[in-house]
Amino acid sequence: MDLLLLEKILLSLFFSILLAIFISKLRGKRFKLPPGPLPVPVFGNWLQVGDDLNHRNLTDLAKKFGDIFLLRMGQRNLVVVSSPELAKEVLHTQGVEFGSRTRNVVFDIFTGKGQDMVFTVYGEHWRKMRRIMTVPFFTNKVVQQYRYGWEDEIGKVVEDVKRNPEASTSGIVLRKRLQLMMYNNMYRIMFDRRFESEDDPLFVQLKMLNGERSRLAQSFEYNYGDFIPILRPLLRGYLKICKEVKDTRLKLFKDYFLEERKKLASTKRSDNNALKCAIDHILDAQQKGEINEDNVLYIVENINVAAIETTLWSIEWGIAELVNHPEIQRKLRDELDTVLGPGNPITEPDTHKLPYLQAVIKETLRLRMAIPLLVPHMNLNDAKLGGYDIPAESKILVNAWWLANNPAHWKNPEEFRPERFLEEESKVEANGNDFRYLPFGVGRRSCPGIILALPILGITLGRLVQNFELLPPPGQSKLDTSEKGGQFSLHILKHSTIVAKPRVF
Ligand code: HEM
Secondary structure (H helix, E strand, O other): OOHHHHHHHHHHHHHHHHHHHHHHHHHHOOOOOOOOOOOEOOOEOHHHHOOOOOHHHHHHHHHHHOOEEEEEEOOEEEEEEOOHHHHHHHHHHOOOOOEEEOOOHHHHHHOOOOOOOOOOOOOHHHHHHHHHHHHHHOOHHHHHHHHHHHHHHHHHHHHHHHHOHHHHOOOEOHHHHHHHHHHHHHHHHHHOOOOOOOOOHHHHHHHHHHHHHHHHHHOOOOHHHHHOHHHHHHHHHHHHHHHHHHHHHHHHHHHHHHHHHHHHHHHOOOOOOOOOOHHHHHHHHHHOOOOOHHHHHHHHHHHHHHHHHHHHHHHHHHHHHHHHOHHHHHHHHHHHHHHHOOOOOOOHHHHOOOHHHHHHHHHHHHHOOOOOOOOOEEOOOOEEEOOEEEOOOOEEEEOHHHHOOOOOOOOOOOOOOHHHHOOOOOOOOOOOOOOOOOOOOOOOOOOOOHHHHHHHHHHHHHHHHHHEEEEOOOOOOOOOOOEEEOOOOEEEOOOOOEEEEEOOO
């Protein structure tokens, strides 16, 4: 260790201790902070609670400290909210105060310090980005324009699976083919492009880079350097890898997609009737000077992460639950056969006529929430919440998974039972009309992609159940549904092998 580094560490240590003393003074005097474990200087509560702040560990802490509690993670304040009333306060009543986002050292790299939309603070830039993205991505017109593409993509999945002899015998990792489908669903909207096969080199590279981006950002591995600035020099190697992945990824978006589209647009200038894809609208906004090229690239980055993975994880969870609950799978198939007629492929308009399918989707999103803590919120200024003072720039996590899985509010929440959404919870929708159930959040920073995600989930799960009997692989009675949580994500730990036996009509 060189002397300069040692000096830096000692100086930071000194300032961190000063800060800890300052915080403890705040706690004791002017500020009435939410309850929580007693922090120690420099480390705060980090040594007590550890790195893995997943929804289940935060639920255990809520049982101990209450519906609002504060963790001092080194220099960061983390406030966790676990009741529908407080969720309403954060997301709705005080939606402006708590409408910003925190980032950390890694998200700073991947979002160019908030030049994107998902991770930027609440303000002019966010408003502009959300407005610019709405017409090309988040309207019913987009659904009506692209639903044929999505129906075509799941049709191709069904054909490929039927052609694969392994699918009906030893089983296949169905997720791999569905991943290609999800990329195609979104790349058709974004760039009017699709990838022909899982071996397409561009798809392989894209998948690898997006996977790395996700793994690096969601890992708990770098917490220590984010929480405790004196340890940050030790993160140098990690952050260097993040930067390389980010640069390569944005360059790939630029060279292979943006530039291609620009070229195509310049040769087709006269053909005004050609349907615009999303990126054409975004490039128009750039040409008008509303956003710059970096913003365009970060929009592509956001869609790659926010849209593709979340929807794919939810599809994967839905399939796993249907395999592990054959009686529910059968009931869903009966509904599809009865309402649509056996062998008539489900389309987007049909999804509205299938209440049991809707209930299966809602139940999947309840029990297996892809973003169980929502995307972290933040208050830019000092604020009040639940009678407590919340220091400016606190990270606010809404434990949406616990809101939807708390036995105080739900009947046997640990059970996968779609019927609940047709019986005692029949009025609850995924759009946030009930603060116990927020798989897409609610309010200003809620997920605008819900309008695309729900029909894609319906068409995909519907077609699979119509065409196949989905089973665990030979010798296994159930699929392993262990979870893998991240900074705020939740997906299945092991991508399951699934037997897909074609139905004969
Ligand atoms: C099943 C699939 C999906 C789930 C479960 C999901 C869930 C979420 C959640 C929980 C949030 C954060 C809400 C908050 O912080 O209050 C969010 C934000 C967001 N989602 Fe989704 N999402 C899904 C699909 C999509 C799709 C398909 C798109 C785009 C096409 C999308 C785009 C976004 C964007 C842009 C934001 C950030 C909004 C903002 O900060 O203003 N999501 N999503």
